[in-house]
Amino acid sequence: MSLTAPAPHSPSIDGCCSHERLAITRLLSQAAFAPLPQALIRPMDRRSLPTQRSTRSFADMIVFGSIATGVPGAATADAMAIKDGNIIGIGSASDIEGLKDPSTQIVDAGDGFVVPGLIEPHMHLWSTVLADSWLNCSALENPTFDDVVKRLKAAADAKPANGWVQGQLFDPSLYPGEPELTRDILDQVSTEYPVGVLNASMHYLYVNSKAFELAGITDETPDPPGGKFYRENGRLTGVVGESGAILKFMAVIPMRSQEEMMAGLVAIMNKAASVGVTSMREALTGAVMGPGEVSVLHQLNAAKRLPVRISTAQHALLGNEAWASAGVLPNSGDDMVRAVAWKVLSDGSNQGRSGYLREHYMGQPDNRGEVNMDIDQCIKLIKAGHDAGWQVMTHANGDAAIDMVVSAYEQVLGDQADGKDHRHRIEHCSLATSEHFERMARVGVQPSFLMNHVYYWGRAFKDHILGTNRADELDSVASALAAGLRPSLHSDYSVSPMQPLLSARTAVERKMRDGGEVLNPAECVTPEAALKAITVDAAWQIHADDRGTLEVGKKADYALLSANPWESDASTWADIKVHETRIDGTVAWSS
Ligand SMILES: [Zn+2]
Ligand SMILES: [Zn+2]
Structure with a gap:
């Protein structure tokens, strides 16, 4: 089937990620978490750079190795001096030597390449964590549509501990003919357990008959505001579109602690x-x-x-x-x-x-x-x-x-x-x-x-x-x-x-x-x-x-890579390995 009818617009909570829009009113009224300490909520001036430090103070740490500064046109550096998490010197090893005193910690980057820590300017923590434990139904993990169905069936056969077969990242647009996970197909996965699979775009949820039953939705149930239960000849197809409709299932799907x-x-x-x-x-x-x-x-x-x-x-x-x-x-x-x-x-x-x-x-x-x-x-x-x-x-x-x-x-x-x-x-x-x-x-x-x-x-x-x-x-x-x-x-x-x-x-x-x-x-x-x-x-x-760059006055946030992207062919970038990341010069993650 194809989804030709646009779902009605939500009058309230609407957006790109339907399953994120969970019972916001309820959440606003209940203090689920402690309020912020006052010290954390004082607005600060985000636009001013830290004051450039005197190069006469000594470094807490000096990193030696091949360092790509990320500054357009700048040469690769051999050494970077860090104090209080900020870069106080970067350049040749001899330039930086004078910032060393007996207490300075020395870090040797070895055969790795130091680059500015990368910036991810738009991602989702919360919607991801909500569905993170759900089965991966993506086209990356499932080369064919049948693989998706088989994966769901295996989960149902293994008797899911929380009573649901839950999937995420399903994307019909990446399979020939754009096949939907219909109710009939998902009923073949299980009639005993409810099944719910989120579309990768987060705009659709696919469910089986058992899930409809638990959510109390029948062929006669009218579409809710801001959502649509797709039907063929009056019968629910299992395709649930947009937040208003998906929320009906979020109310019965088990949440994580x-x-x-x-x-x-x-x-x-x-x-x-x-x-x-x-x-x-x-x-x-x-x-x-x-x-x-x-x-x-x-x-x-x-x-x-x-x-x-x-x-x-x-x-x-x-x-x-x-x-x-x-x-x-x-x-x-x-x-x-x-x-x-x-x-x-x-x-x-x-x-x-x-x-x-x-x-x-x-x-x-x-x-x-x-x-x-x-x-x-x-x-x-x-x-x-x-x-x-x-x-x-x-x-x-x-x-x-x-x-x-x-x-x-x-x-x-x-x-x-x-x-x-x-x-x-x-x-x-x-x-x-x-x-x-x-x-x-x-x-x-x-x-x-x-x-x-x-x-x-x-x-x-x-x-x-x-x-x-x-x-x-x-x-x-x-x-x-x-x-x-x-x-x-x-x-x-x-x-x-x-x-x-x-x-x-x-x-x-x-x-x-x-x-x-x-x-x-x-x-x-x-x-x-x-x-x-x-x-x-x-x-x-x-x-x-x-x-975003490694320069004096900026934070010593960097990644240690297997190659320097500024000096290697773009076709090789996706194969570069990350050995370690550091924030303020301190190890944040390591392989
Ligand atoms: Zn978006
Ligand atoms: Zn987004």
């Missing part, structure tokens, strides 16, 4: 560190457990369990009042956990055929995708964040959604940039045109691209979903640079795998995984530009000017 959730968060952060990341942006904070999510991150930091720095993007639909009363104010926190951004979600996902398009999807004349709000609501949500002092991040995938969001930013910011350093962003910005980028540049709004769209879905976009002309426009990094913007690259994890060096490679090569063909060579960028988009420019986009 708080300690399990915390362990799961740490595991995701270790995964980020294992690909060289030292700082990242959580891109929809508050959508699973409400504002208490920020407090959980601070608790993990207090317990010294964080292997990466995190900045958060507060869910706009929770409202400034809820965030403020939880002590989460713009720029509150510390250097490990800081609340910086405000997240607005304007449309769905192009590979889920719910990104909002100017023209219909291939093979679906009635489907142009979905917009979650009209422009007035969009302006209102952006303005609420902007006026409160947040950096605004607005999700927009389809070209029509980008039309609306660019106009909304123009309305809020005026015709010209106001000279302030907001660094507002458009997330994914997948089908933006040169005209969009020029307008964005005029008001200072930056794109962050989900570069894996080209690698993992490029073939499907070109052949089945968008057609060649629109697929060519995907993630137009070169056009964004030409308009004078400073794009970043992100994974949107767990929507796609977190692997910044693969994203950068794809920005250079634009090769599609299936067949290796290049998708629109005109949008390929230089290796240096691609590396900036996962280091210094990504750091700038998360308001972390003290990171």
